Amino acid sequence: GIDPNFERNREQVGEEHDVAVWGPVDPPEQLGIRGTHVAVDFDICLADGACLEDCPVDVFEWVDTPGHGESEIKANPTDEEQCIDCMLCVDVCPVDAIDVDPG
Template identity: 60%
Template sequence: MGIDPNYRQNRQVVGEHEGHKIYGPIGPPGKLGIHGTIVGVDFDLCIADGSCINACPVNVFQWFDTPSHPASEKKADPINEKSCIFCMACVNVCPVAAIDVKPP
């Protein structure tokens, strides 16, 4: 199943992290929500294989520690989402379809 492509409309903004919005629900450590608006990463699906970080030509992502999360203890955080060039490389390589990219 993958990230909900309509999360921006279907979920509420519950906070902010490193300059991007967090869409809930959240309930750490097991429920971390979706981080980002232009480049959204579903932290509950992300397994931290690093393919998006390696594929991104403009360094949108940075590792973020998420201790005790059942899928992985770190996530690819879209801290530079405003730098996205919409090449979709991250979306295409994510093995669990945890990333959605939409222009602002």
């Protein structure tokens, strides 16, 4: 699953789709962790979709990731500032790709 200490163990290498990108990245195969308050490890996400279905405030949206081995779309936490820390997404993701850190 996603490293809950990613902010310590990784470096922010940029921003894409309105959220931080935590490296290392080497597209298209290695895409890093996306977002900070709501973080999705794009290298683990396999596009299950439960997070998009269940988030009560629609934090996530699909983005295209052609050429990635796990899936060619990913759940981007575009509206992470809307998060109400309900933890539903963390609970429903089958591969533990999501970390939510109630500040």
